[in-house]
Amino acid sequence: MHSSDTSLFEKIMHLKAAGEFAAISALIPYSAFVGLELVSDEGGLLTILRGKPSNIGNTTIPAVHGGVVGAMLEHAGVMHIIHECDIARFPRIINISVDYLRPCIGNRDTFARGYLIKQGRSVSNVRVEAWQDNPQRPVAAAHAHFMMG
Amino acid sequence: MSADETTRYPLDTIRTILERLPHVEALGLRAIEMHRGSCLFEVQYAPHLVGNLETGVIHGGVITTLMDSAGGAAAFSVVPAGASVATLDLRIDYLKQAEPGKAIRGHAECYRQTRHVVFVKGHAYQDSTDDPIAHFVASFMVGSVGFAPDAQQ
Numbered sequence: 001m002h003s004s005d006t007s008l009f010e011k012i013m014h015l016k017a018a019g020e021f022a023a024i025s026a027l028i029p030y031s032a033f034v035g036l037e038l039v040s041d042e043g044g045l046l047t048i049l050r051g052k053p054s055n056i057g058n059t060t061i062p063a064v065h066g067g068v069v070g071a072m073l074e075h076a077g078v079m080h081i082i083h084e085c086d087i088a089r090f091p092r093i094i095n096i097s098v099d100y101l102r103p104c105i106g107n108r109d110t111f112a113r114g115y116l117i118k119q120g121r122s123v124s125n126v127r128v129e130a131w132q133d134n135p136q137r138p139v140a141a142a143h144a145h146f147m148m149g
Numbered sequence: 150m151s152a153d154e155t156t157r158y159p160l161d162t163i164r165t166i167l168e169r170l171p172h173v174e175a176l177g178l179r180a181i182e183m184h185r186g187s188c189l190f191e192v193q194y195a196p197h198l199v200g201n202l203e204t205g206v207i208h209g210g211v212i213t214t215l216m217d218s219a220g221g222a223a224a225f226s227v228v229p230a231g232a233s234v235a236t237l238d239l240r241i242d243y244l245k246q247a248e249p250g251k252a253i254r255g256h257a258e259c260y261r262q263t264r265h266v267v268f269v270k271g272h273a274y275q276d277s278t279d280d281p282i283a284h285f286v287a288s289f290m291v292g293s294v295g296f297a298p299d300a301q302q
Contacts, residue, residue, distance in 0.1 A: 008203040029199045030208035033175075056171040057218075058235075058296040065172035066236040067217040071210020090201070093209055097240040 047076035080114025205249035239287035
């Protein structure tokens, strides 16, 4: 799509090496659309979904659309692999299962962290949990498989 | 579904209310078919939905939102009027990459309904329903917590 001297993968690997995970989100249009941000901290990689009126999918509570919560968990999962693993290409998602545990309140920031359950040569399994006020009270959790090779 | 039409949400109401939800509107999701127990949603390709700038492929999260919306609409079509619906869980299998530049359609149908849970399955496709890009399965809680179309009126 975009002609450039370095590939998107190389750009992201450079940003990873420099620890500039926040800049990776800028390379993914959908991240800006829903308000996804990345922060590398002492706990690893933290994915943040900013509270945005346009993410509301339930106006009664109001709550973030379940699809956006799923998108955040998928995004946090793939970015966690990029953060943790030595990779030669982008991990490609095979499948994701999302459990909705509590209402994800709209217009409030949501946080997510991934856990690498198994890193395989061809497939990795990642667990991701998302919360708002208290990490001990997750609003949603997912497990996903990614192709590594 | 053999339910008495008068005890269910009118299909037009479900369509109108769901299409007006902020994120459904932001994505430009449209309910192009609504039946009792099944529906078909569509999302147009747009540059701001891209997950990989190099390939132009739409972010998987858009497919999750398309299928969760279609599944929710299918669930609403079978529950008693006044009941709310909330996604309990969902699973997406990505069968092949979506082709950039093309709309994606999401079909969802209820295959089992109990008093408290609606079970839904579906798939996303572009050119042909026989050539899906993703499979989807979900369960929805029926009850007081969640979203009810008439809470809007």
